[in-house]
Amino acid sequence: MPATTFSPPALPARVTIREMGLRDGLQSVATIVPTAAKLQWVRDAYDAGEREIEVGSFVPPKLLPQLADTAEVLAFAQTLPGLRATVLVPNLKGAMRAMEADAEMMLLPLSASHAHSLANLRKAPDDVVAEIANIRAERDASGKRTRIEVGISTAFGCTLQGRVEPAEVVRLVQAVLDEGVDAVSLADTVGYADPAMVSSLFERVLRVAGDKLVAAHFHDTRGLGLANCYAALQLGMTRFDACTAGIGGCPHAPGASGNVATEDLAYMLHSMGIETGLDFDKLLALRAKVAQWLEGEPTHGTIWKTGLPRTMQREALHG
């Protein structure tokens, strides 16, 4: 029977959605989107109000030909005033490229799963921590201002290893903070998280990282992406990664959604009265373009099919 003692916490007044489609999305699909379309994507996302966009990865083009034009996309994004253009880098070599390009921030993935870390970066997590320490030292020595965010991936479990201990996540967060990184984020790379896990792990990591825990990254593989965002919002998180059209699904799980869809998350936030600065119609127009560029690839998300509730149509979602 219901207990009436719980009062939900005040939610943040404003949230930033960080667009991951050009990196986490495109790295998982076979189609190579032409550079011109990527620049259009960045421009349209900017016009829709997006101010943080991960434009690609500095990885060898052989590994991810989809992202071979990252430097070019980054250079374009840097021409748009007030846009924080970020890149993923897997190692020192990539970090040097990000710094040479004066990226605002570089995202360094660190798998909390030992098995995933070996499969993805061919290094154990502690060796990745050591590489991150090198990158931080190089950054400081270079005088570059590129910020370093460590994204703890597979933080809620791993398809290879199975369970990932929350204590291991906390330990790795502490380790990279000790190495002087600027920020950390938590990622449910494979869609294993549920809202209770999110509440619990974010609470633990916030105790260690405080306001250096800057972002939450959820995949919607099993339909819990938005519920997980809500759980993290309740803990005061104000920055969420998402992909236009919910792309980024694992190629080995046909039919599975990828990242939380930008436009679905924007709908939930706006419905709850949380400001995002985003123009909903423009987000949907961009979604349609992305789906066209990725013709034949699965796209996801819900609100583009149903439209906004009648109660939200008049106020419309214009920033």
Add this chain to the structure above:
Amino acid sequence: MPATTFSPPALPARVTIREMGLRDGLQSVATIVPTAAKLQWVRDAYDAGEREIEVGSFVPPKLLPQLADTAEVLAFAQTLPGLRATVLVPNLKGAMRAMEADAEMMLLPLSASHAHSLANLRKAPDDVVAEIANIRAERDASGKRTRIEVGISTAFGCTLQGRVEPAEVVRLVQAVLDEGVDAVSLADTVGYADPAMVSSLFERVLRVAGDKLVAAHFHDTRGLGLANCYAALQLGMTRFDACTAGIGGCPHAPGASGNVATEDLAYMLHSMGIETGLDFDKLLALRAKVAQWLEGEPTHGTIWKTGLPRTMQREALHG
């Protein structure tokens, strides 16, 4: 920046999923499922651990030929020990049939939207309250033990009217409780709710209804069904309506999901360590049958496509 002051509430240890597929699901699809298949559905759901099933509606067969065999399905369900078989009734005539059949509970819909109430029952909400009062009086006079639950529909908004005032929902809950009904529930009939609305409205109604607010009914039209369940769980709700395969979408919104999918909700609950008494493999086997019976109709849900996380496969979800 994150605030670390919020501690999420303890979630309920056990939750009941009330299967609505045979009523809310089938009433929205054109296909008429044969009675034999419905009996199989009830039996399989029971074998999977379901103990509350809404088997149909006592409405004129002309209006809903899909549910014309409700009495037969109810009679069969009543042979299964410990199964609470319920029916929806729109008026006194239907209520008399439910009582004659010794239904364990009858669900009386009461629209909080004036426009929806007129469209659905051709009566204003206060006239429906008067009918409910009559039904309660007839029930008491008859000596029958069929419980009366009033489901407040369009509690979070309405496709016809738009906004529905929470104060109106609270007023109607109070009105039917004053008329002596046994229980109330809140339904997001059209998929307009978000988790903040759920928190706020359930909190308000719990203050009026206490443990007479027995169930939450969410549609997943815009992808927020499970997030809304999580919000209601945090307020201590322990009974959730759901439909196998997420059926029940509005025929006027192509592609839109219907009710929260039973198997997706079961996955979320089990992942969070909440007992449901349900066998996951059997739920999925039933889902496959239902999709077959409804061939050509849209079905929904996520977990049937992706399977359980590796972390949950060993423990398997057997009660």
